[in-house]
Amino acid sequence: MKKSSFTNFFLGLPSFVWLVVFYAFPILIVLLLAFRPPDSNGGIGTGWTLQTLRELRNPSYPAIIWRTFWQGLVSTAVCIAVAVPISYQLSRTSSQKLRNTILLLIIVPFWTNFLIRIYAWRIFLHPEGAFKHLLVLIGVIPESTGLLYNQWAVLTVMIYTYIPFAVLPIYAISEKFDFSLMEAAKDLGASSFYAFRKIYLPGISKGIWTAVMVVLIPAFGAYLIPDLVGGSTSELIGDKIAQRVFVDRNLPHASALSALLMLGVFVPLILVSCLRKFQLKNQKKAEFMK
Amino acid sequence: MEILRFENITKRYGQNTVLDHVSLSVNEGEVFSLLGPSGCGKTTLLRICGGFEPPDEGRVILDGVDITDMPANRRAIRTVFQNYALFPHMNVWDNVAFGLKATGISQKKIEEDVPKYLDLVQLTDYAARKPGQLSGGQRQRVAIARALITKPKVLLLDEPLAALDLKLRQRMLIELDTLHDDVGITFIFVTHDQQEAMSISDHIAVLRNGEIEQIGTPPELYEAPRTSFVAAFIGDTNFFEGKVSAINGDYCSLNIEDFPPLRLFNDKKVPVGRKVHISIRPEKFMISHVKPEKTDANTNLLQGKVEEVIYLGSHTRYWVRVQAWRISVIKQHCGYALDERSINWGDDVWLKFEADNAYMLDHYEENDENLLALPDL
Amino acid sequence: MKKRCNRHSRLPVAITLLTLLFLYLPLVMVAIASFNASKYGGVWTGFSLKWYKALFKSREIWNALTNTLFIAFISTFFSTLLGTLSALALYRSKNRFKAIYHALIYTPLVVPDILMGISMLLLFVTTFSACGTWFQSVFGIELELGMTTIIIAHITFCMSYVAMVVLGRLQEFDHSLVEAAYDLGASGLYTFFHVTLPVILPGVIAGALFAFTLSIDDFVITFFVKGAGDTTLPIYIQSTMRHGSPAILNALSVIFLILTFILVFTTQKLLSNKTETHK
Numbered sequence: 049m050k051k052s053s054f055t056n057f058f059l060g061l062p063s064f065v066w067l068v069v070f071y072a073f074p075i076l077i078v079l080l081l082a083f084r085p086p087d088s089n090g091g092i093g094t095g096w097t098l099q100t101l102r103e104l105r106n107p108s109y110p111a112i113i114w115r116t117f118w119q120g121l122v123s124t125a126v127c128i129a130v131a132v133p134i135s136y137q138l139s140r141t142s143s144q145k146l147r148n149t150i151l152l153l154i155i156v157p158f159w160t161n162f163l164i165r166i167y168a169w170r171i172f173l174h175p176e177g178a179f180k181h182l183l184v185l186i187g188v189i190p191e192s193t194g195l196l197y198n199q200w201a202v203l204t205v206m207i208y209t210y211i212p213f214a215v216l217p218i219y220a221i222s223e224k225f226d227f228s229l230m231e232a233a234k235d236l237g238a239s240s241f242y243a244f245r246k247i248y249l250p251g252i253s254k255g256i257w258t259a260v261m262v263v264l265i266p267a268f269g270a271y272l273i274p275d276l277v278g279g280s281t282s283e284l285i286g287d288k289i290a291q292r293v294f295v296d297r298n299l300p301h302a303s304a305l306s307a308l309l310m311l312g313v314f315v316p317l318i319l320v321s322c323l324r325k326f327q328l329k330n331q332k333k334a335e336f337m338k
Numbered sequence: 339m340e341i342l343r344f345e346n347i348t349k350r351y352g353q354n355t356v357l358d359h360v361s362l363s364v365n366e367g368e369v370f371s372l373l374g375p376s377g378c379g380k381t382t383l384l385r386i387c388g389g390f391e392p393p394d395e396g397r398v399i400l401d402g403v404d405i406t407d408m409p410a411n412r413r414a415i416r417t418v419f420q421n422y423a424l425f426p427h428m429n430v431w432d433n434v435a436f437g438l439k440a441t442g443i444s445q446k447k448i449e450e451d452v453p454k455y456l457d458l459v460q461l462t463d464y465a466a467r468k469p470g471q472l473s474g475g476q477r478q479r480v481a482i483a484r485a486l487i488t489k490p491k492v493l494l495l496d497e498p499l500a501a502l503d504l505k506l507r508q509r510m511l512i513e514l515d516t517l518h519d520d521v522g523i524t525f526i527f528v529t530h531d532q533q534e535a536m537s538i539s540d541h542i543a544v545l546r547n548g549e550i551e552q553i554g555t556p557p558e559l560y561e562a563p564r565t566s567f568v569a570a571f572i573g574d575t576n577f578f579e580g581k582v583s584a585i586n587g588d589y590c591s592l593n594i595e596d597f598p599p600l601r602l603f604n605d606k607k608v609p610v611g612r613k614v615h616i617s618i619r620p621e622k623f624m625i626s627h628v629k630p631e632k633t634d635a636n637t638n639l640l641q642g643k644v645e646e647v648i649y650l651g652s653h654t655r656y657w658v659r660v661q662a663w664r665i666s667v668i669k670q671h672c673g674y675a676l677d678e679r680s681i682n683w684g685d686d687v688w689l690k691f692e693a694d695n696a697y698m699l700d701h702y703e704e705n706d707e708n709l710l711a712l713p714d715l
Numbered sequence: 716m717k718k719r720c721n722r723h724s725r726l727p728v729a730i731t732l733l734t735l736l737f738l739y740l741p742l743v744m745v746a747i748a749s750f751n752a753s754k755y756g757g758v759w760t761g762f763s764l765k766w767y768k769a770l771f772k773s774r775e776i777w778n779a780l781t782n783t784l785f786i787a788f789i790s791t792f793f794s795t796l797l798g799t800l801s802a803l804a805l806y807r808s809k810n811r812f813k814a815i816y817h818a819l820i821y822t823p824l825v826v827p828d829i830l831m832g833i834s835m836l837l838l839f840v841t842t843f844s845a846c847g848t849w850f851q852s853v854f855g856i857e858l859e860l861g862m863t864t865i866i867i868a869h870i871t872f873c874m875s876y877v878a879m880v881v882l883g884r885l886q887e888f889d890h891s892l893v894e895a896a897y898d899l900g901a902s903g904l905y906t907f908f909h910v911t912l913p914v915i916l917p918g919v920i921a922g923a924l925f926a927f928t929l930s931i932d933d934f935v936i937t938f939f940v941k942g943a944g945d946t947t948l949p950i951y952i953q954s955t956m957r958h959g960s961p962a963i964l965n966a967l968s969v970i971f972l973i974l975t976f977i978l979v980f981t982t983q984k985l986l987s988n989k990t991e992t993h994k
Contacts (some may be wrong), residue, residue: 055903060804060816063797063874067819070871075835081837130734137727150731151982157738159930160975163952164968168741170956171748171965178760180745208741211734242726261825269827271903272935276956286829293833293939299840306833313826390894410897427913440901453869486900673952 053247078310081303092299100300103121106309109288115199116284120267123206124214127263129254131214133253135222151219158212166276169205170196173277199282202274206267213266214259254324263318266320268312285309340493341366341524342387345394349548355621356382358548360397364492369433369518369525371535374545375571380528383545384494387526389415401414401491411440417494418487421501422477424469430456431465438490455483456510457507458520474502475510482517492524511538525559532572558571560619569617570709576618576665577699577707582608589636589693592616596661600638601693608698615702620668622695625656625681629688636693640665646683658687665689666710742972743805749965765967769933773963781950785860786937787930787946790869795923797870798877799915805878806885823875832939836860839940861942868940869930877928884918884986915987924982928975 050273067233084101134154141147157165172179173195185188195201225248233243249256278284285305293301342364350358357379365469371379385391387398389410397406405413405532416437422431424463432457438448456462458480469477478498485493498514499507515538518525529535535542536556544551544559544567553565563569566577582604590604608614624630632639642660656667667689669681679685738854752763770776801820805813823831843858850858896906911920934949941950955961 056804056808059800060808063801063804064765064819065814066874067823068795068870070835070867071823071831072819074838075830078830078834081841092841119964130730131837133727133937134734137731140727148983150735152979154736154738155983156972156975156979159928159932159951159979160742161952161968162972163934163949164745164971165741167952167956167964168745169869172741172744183782184849208737213736240760262898264824266827269829270731271829272953276953286827289829291835293836296788303837308828309827310828313830314729317825344780388894388898409898411902414896417895417898419891419895421889421891423891425895425910436901439897439901440896484899505888526802526970557946576817652915668760 053148058252067104078306081300082307084303086298086300089297090249092193100304103118103232103301104304112283112285112288115271115282116268116286117312119199119203119270119284120264122208123203123267124260127210127214128218129257130211132249132256134215135219135252136244139222139225140227152324154212156214158216162205162272163208164206165209166273169201169208169277173201183285196277197282199278199281202270202278202282202284205273205277206270210267212261213262217258217262218252219254221252221258225251239333257320257324261317264316265313285312289300320338339362339366340595340674341401342526344383344398345399347383347386347398349379349386349391349393354498356548357386357393359696360545360548360550361396362543362550362553364524364526366524367522368540369515369527369538369678371527371539371542372533372545373528373529373535373542373571374490376530378545379548380530380545383418384496384526385530387414387492389413389493400453408502415494416488416490416492416516418478418485419494420498422469422481424477424480426469428469429466430461430472433469433480434484434486434487437667441488446670451487455487458486458517459483475506477644478502478511482514486521486523490523492526495525495527495551497528497530499531507534514538536572537681546571551591558623561696562615563699566615566617566627566699566703567705567709569697569699570677570706574620574666574710577702577710578616578618578649578663579613579702580616581613582610585610594663595665597640600696601636602696602698603694604698606698606700610686615699616618616696617699618696620666620693621653621670623665624690625658625669626688626690627679627681629686630690638691638693643687644681644683644687645682647681654681656681656687658689663709742968743970745902745965746972748962751962751965754962758906762829768960769963770966775946775951776948776967777946782946783931785929786865786869788956790866790873791923791927793816794873794926795919796872796879798874798922798926799919800880801874802878802881805882806888808910820875820878823872824879828872828933828935830938831868832871832936834937835871835936839864859942860940861945864940864942865937865945865947867938871934872933872936873926873929875954876925877919880913880916880922881926884915884921888914921982921985923980924985928978943950 069156081092083096083098085095085099087093138147138150141150142307171177174180175194180195181202183190183195189195229251230243233247234240238246269286270284271290274282274284274287275290278287285308289302289305289309292298294306344360344362347357347360348355355549360383372383374380382391386393389405389412390410393406399405400414405415425436428436429540431452434453437450438451444509452464452465456465461476461479461483464472466475469480478501479588481498484494495514496637499510502510509670511534513662514525517539527535527538532703536559539556539679541553542559543550543553546567552559552568556560558569559572563575567577568575578594578595578597578599582590583593583599584591585604586601588604590603590610592602592606593599593601602616606614626674629641630637630639640660642658642665645659645664646657647657648655650669653668653670656669658665749766750762750764751759752765753760801816805817805820808816839860847858848857888911892910893906895905896910901909932949934953937947937950938953941947946954952964952967955964
């Protein structure tokens with residue numbers, strides 16, 4: 049026993065040290081630098097100040113934060129709403145081959161270069177592109193409407209990017225779901241939709257929670273998508289952080305914004321994991337009562 | 339000749355005592371079974387023996403050497419795991435050769451030995467297959483060959499037949515028995531199935547709640563169970579409670595409520611006036627329509643009514659009501675059953691048993707009645 | 716096993732098909748455009764391979780590709796090593812420390828790229844300004860953002876992915892195999908190299924492929940920690956994209972897509988072969 053935990057220590061040590069130095073420690077630095085003043089040549093000044101935090105009261109920020117928030121929520125909701133029926137369909141598909149093929153087709157965009165995907169949308173929504181021509185032709189939009197560089201384009205590409213993220217964890221759980229439970233429910237008189245709601249959804253709830261986390265959190269930090277397909281009116285927090293770093297060279301300000309984003313990341317993370325723990329505890333209690 | 343001995347083995351998991359001062363001794367070359375219901379500690383005892391878990395107290399002695407603190411890979415003990423634990427990335431040959439390679443045996447010796455053991459378990463033609471391509475029975479044979487090739491002093495088999503279906507289980511049981519005769523290595527066999535244990539073992543230790551209930555040969559356990567648990571766990575039986583009313587030499591008279599006084603062999607020398615529990619196996623009763631003749635004083639007769647009949651081909655089970663008692667009876671069909679007048683539900687019948695065929699228990703617990711196969715009437 | 720019932724709603728099928736359409740329509744359009752002689756995808760002016768030819772002639776792209784692959788190979792190697800070790804440690808440990816360690820490995824998977832990028836940039840900037848002069852006077856090397864910082868960043872975010880993939884494989888790993896190996900007289904090291912490692916190897920390779928793809932894919936983190944002159948393929952794509960959308964990118968996209976298909980297919984095969992052997 050003693051010997052094995054000794055070996056364990058050495059197995060885990062390199063990665064532990066690495067992550068503390070290059071992941072945990074830098075996050076601390078971000079939090080600390082929010083209390084430093086900037087210096088004139090784009091570096092970090094000396095001394096401590098609350099000035100940077102005060103600057104966060106920039107009048108344009110509330111709108112940006114709100115946009116980041118609701119775009120994250122909407123894209124998460126849409127992704128889950130799409131991923132659940134897909135997982136349901138996939139796990140009910142009897143042919144193993146067909147199932148693997150569809151899964152492969154869903155994963156490929158997930159693995160395809162992120163920039164290539166955004167690029168594809170820029171081509172697709174291009175003012176000179178075939179899609180735009182088609183829409184104008186059938187009279188859905190007037191010639192003057194731009195498909196690109198607005199928040200709808202940002203939202204569409206975000207959903208496009210995160211759908212595979214949502215499908216994978218939900219399908220992983222759904223695959224193990226015992227579908228005879230659905231048949232039992234129907235046998236007892238439940239409608240298909242009732243059985244879907246009351247039996248299937250609770251059965252895959254763990255997958256849904258994972259999907260919420262892996263979509264919502266990265267969506268809060270989206271930066272490249274609004275930068276490349278969005279316009280000046282569809283900026284998100286991520287863009288602002290990048291601007292402060294690369295344009296204004298104000299690292300403390302970027303830190304303060306990042307700290308804000310971090311709140312948006314770790315609060316849901318902790319919330320969801322607490323909720324899971326609570327559920328598990330209740331489950332165990334219920335089992336114990338039996 | 340003793341090969342393996344457990345001395346006062348105790349194992350606890352937190353508050354839970356899994357093994358409570360278990361001591362037993364296994365002879366060289368025999369098949370020794372650890373039998374008991376799930377949770378009785380038999381697998382833990384096996385894991386302690388294999389070196390996968392240390393005991394909290396007690397010693398394990400192999401061939402006169404204390405191996406309690408010896409790691410698993412240094413013990414001359416091999417295990418056949420319940421799921422066989424064949425290495426999925428190696429073919430049959432490499433699986434069998436593993437123990438030799440791992441301990442640095444020369445390639446020449448390996449190439450000499452592996453075919454011998456593949457031949458022993460009749461898997462020569464399957465040497466190149468992966469475990470995934472074998473049937474359950476074949477996998478088990480690989481697991482056994484893999485263990486035997488390292489010439490262990492003791493082979494542990496953890497529920498080796500549990501993963502197989504019924505027909506295959508019976509065949510593998512015979513195969514195991516033949517194999518044991520061929521190699522002559524001591525087998526320790528863990529099972530919850532009393533029939534498996536009875537058919538293969540030289541000795542059986544019956545475990546319950548981490549304690550040994552009884553150790554003995556299969557006939558000893560069946561005919562002379564020490565406790566109601568052993569009597570009920572191995573085979574089926576009837577329990578009666580009575581009071582000794584008189585003693586005649588080796589025999590005594592027993593008063594059981596509702597019964598005429600019965601004569602029993604008093605091997606426990608129970609004094610007059612003492613209560614005692616007895617076990618009578620169902621097949622010890624003779625059942626008939628006509629009243630049997632009382633040949634001597636040791637013959638006991640009871641009269642009752644048939645409440646349930648289950649025909650099972652070679653034999654029939656009856657449950658016969660005698661006042662407040664319900665007695666399980668088995669009748670072997672030695673003759674051509676269709677020629678006989680059959681005993682049916684509701685018939686009045688006579689039961690006969692000899693004084694020597696009942697057995698007095700040292701220890702009785704009412705719970706153990708639940709282990710019996712009684713129909714709910 | 717699962718019987719298909721005719722009374723099922725068609726809705727899930729429809730959603731699945733529409734989603735696939737949604738996922739592939741833009742990619743198909745790009746593929747078509749890559750063979751279009753016209754510079755802008757709107758009008759089809761004839762089939763042409765000129766964009767592919769231009770792509771292979773571009774020195775910039777070859778330079779970016781070399782950098783990308785160099786970074787990807789090195790960071791894949793180290794992240795696979797570190798990730799596999801940490802998966803083993805996570806799988807085996809049972810003490811209270813495990814929860815912290817687990818969070819440390821798990822959270823980088825969900826933390827947005829931009830946070831990873833900026834936090835690492837700030838780490839490098841503060842370290843360099845704190846001990847850059849001292850470092851130069853002692854070792855004669857000037858500390859600055861560059862390939863090394865990119866590689867360090869890539870190792871950091873790839874490691875967690877490798878650890879998770881390997882851990883997934885380990886959790887399906889039957890621990891009685893290790894006991895069986897000990898039981899047959901094998902030492903701990905022998906067991907690791909002859910039993911544990913071969914069994915989890917498909918997971919390790921899948922993890923490595925995953926790390927490789929992520930490294931090639933990454934733009935955001937690289938953008939934050941790179942030095943002034945460093946170009947990787949994503950950086951190149953982004954900067955070309957900002958100056959319009961030159962058609963050469965169409966051809967590049969198609970090649971990327973084909974490579975991705977092959978890579979994903981191989982990984983899937985590796986991860987699914989366990990189901991075949993266990994039947």
